Amino acid sequence: MPALRSGDDPKAGTPAANEVNFPPVQNGVDYLNNVADQLRFGQPSPRNLKYAVLHLQAAAEVLLKARLVQEHWSLVFKDPGTAKRERFEAGDFDSCTTTGAIGRLRDIASVAIGDKPTKSMGILAKWRNRLQHYGLKAPAPAVEVCAAQVLDFLVAFVHDELLPALPGPEAAAVADDLESVGMKVRGVTSYMDTRVKRLADELKDVRDHTVMCPVCEQWALVLGGGTAALDCRFCHTVWAGPEDALTNYFDFAHVDGNVYECPDCNQHTLLVDGAGTAAAPEERRSLCFCCGTDFAVITQCDDCLNTYVPADDDDAGLCGDCLAVRIDRF
Ligand SMILES: [Zn+2]
Ligand SMILES: [Zn+2]
Ligand SMILES: [Zn+2]
Structure with missing residues (x-):
């Protein structure tokens, strides 16, 4: 299914890549492995982050759509109403966006995808588009945090949603790769946790x-x-x-x-x-x-509608300015 391959992979679409015939889930896990390598040692360089964003977006696309195909092949079409089997098999169609795929997985396939990973994948898709067109200008630690969250989510997603439906030999191959990715991801997240703790201490x-x-x-x-x-x-x-x-x-x-x-x-x-x-x-x-x-405690002045801190007892319902005006009148 060439359509499930990301357009970012320089090899995708070439005859050589087709001959390799990397099944989609294995392909997605291979991207995840690469992303985990980019983020693994903390303080990734801008170049590491660039490839992490590109490959993570490619992985998200391939893996989310692989789960959609399990539900029904027509669901990966941009407009499932016009889906045609021959075009699906030839990989010759416009497919839905990552955000669209998440929506369909939640609404049609009842796959639980939390708000946090959904948001992170949305941000990631935007960064990837900007990166393609203008170069990435987002702050490095923001990219790193977002990428780590998506990576963590996708590893669990493959494990829970994709592995069980794969045929035996493919499942075994993916399970092995996934385990090694999982180990690297735990390294990345524990590094993040350390930073979070250090920061909590700094900001106490x-x-x-x-x-x-x-x-x-x-x-x-x-x-x-x-x-x-x-x-x-x-x-x-x-x-x-x-x-x-x-x-x-x-x-x-x-x-x-x-x-x-x-x-x-x-x-x-x-x-x-x-x-x-x-x-x-x-x-x-x-x-x-x-x-x-x-x-x-804060309250709104009856006269000018500005907020003020009320007196402990016997508050007049007026802010200092309005109270002064009233007193002046007497
Ligand atoms: Zn922040
Ligand atoms: Zn007032
Ligand atoms: Zn203020």
Whole structure:
């Protein structure tokens, strides 16, 4: 099935490659092996990351589609309604995207694919396209984290979803390769864990104003730096300022809190009842993305609708400014 081979493989599509006849799952696992090698020793070079992205995307494409074919061959067509058996066998058709394949696996084949790997594979597909057209400009640690997550997911996916349906001899060959990939992946993930722990230790005093990074999903986005640019301490993604980071946080973290002007720094960057912090991951704190203040209690002024910190008892329902105006009137 040449169509299941990635177009990125320089050998794919040539007569020699067809003669080799690498079955799709074995082909995908071979890509994974290469990716694990690129990431294995920590601090991969930009070149390592480039090939990790290309080969991981190729692996995802081949493996997800191999599982779709198990369900029904027509599902790998971009438009299954127009699928024709001869064209499938000849590999002569437009196939669905990786994101499309994930959707079909979840909706039609009832394959459980978590939100996290789905998101990581989506990011990876974008990076791969940019890499093809403009060169990769994403921060290296962000690529590394995302790649490690996808790699980890795909190894489990082959094991749980693909191996059981393969014919005996092919299954045995794949199982052997997969075991060696699995060992390398555990090396990569334990290296990641070490970094995560080290970072947690570094950030232990700023936990009450550290939120989850919307790119790498580590508790590593430290707020409180004012209006200057800020970056994730883990993946080093940079935002132009707190408003920028807040917008991104909204998009990725599915927050339903509201944004107000902060009573402390007067920037429009106070997320009310919406931010989990490293200190209180399960809670929805009211946190300013600019000054980093975590307001235990915050309320809205009856007059001007700005937020303010209410008095302990007998609060008038008005912010300091509006209260002063009222008092002046008497
Ligand atoms: Zn990050
Ligand atoms: Zn503030
Ligand atoms: Zn007011």
